[in-house]
Amino acid sequence: MKIPIVSELISEGKNIDILFWVGCAGNFDARAQKVTRAFCNILNEINYSYAILGEDEKCTGDPARRAGNEFLFQMLALQNIETLNQYGIKKIVCTCPHCFNTIKNEYPQLGGNYEVIHYSEFLDNLIK
Numbered sequence: 001m002k003i004p005i006v007s008e009l010i011s012e013g014k015n016i017d018i019l020f021w022v023g024c025a026g027n028f029d030a031r032a033q034k035v036t037r038a039f040c041n042i043l044n045e046i047n048y049s050y051a052i053l054g055e056d057e058k059c060t061g062d063p064a065r066r067a068g069n070e071f072l073f074q075m076l077a078l079q080n081i082e083t084l085n086q087y088g089i090k091k092i093v094c095t096c097p098h099c100f101n102t103i104k105n106e107y108p109q110l111g112g113n114y115e116v117i118h119y120s121e122f123l124d125n126l127i128k
Contacts, residue, residue: 003040004051006087017049019089023096056083060102081112091115093122
């Protein structure tokens with residue numbers, strides 16, 4: 001399965017419409033991996049311009065913040081924000097509700113301002 005990586009597309013001078021934030025569950029949990037593959041299959045099938053961060057994607061820091069480790073949350077968040085800004089990312093689609101909430105509602109406090117959409121809403125808009 002061919003899934004575009006942001007760094008590769010940027011180095012080729014290409015732009016993307018959305019960044020697909022895979023998240024920890026989408027990477028490591030067998031059931032969530034099925035959702036990740038299915039979503040990528042849909043995007044590939046309709047030739048939508050998207051990419052993932054690949055190895056540049058770190059945990060959003062949500063579990064650390066929920067566990068009370070604010071320092072680790074901010075460290076991870078700032079690393080992700082730096083990466084997203086470096087690639088000029090404006091629009092992010094998440095399948096994970098935790099990643100969605102963290103990037104949409106908590107990253108702006110640290111300077112990470114993006115349009116963040118849950119994949120169910122994204123697909124609904126495509127269908128409409």
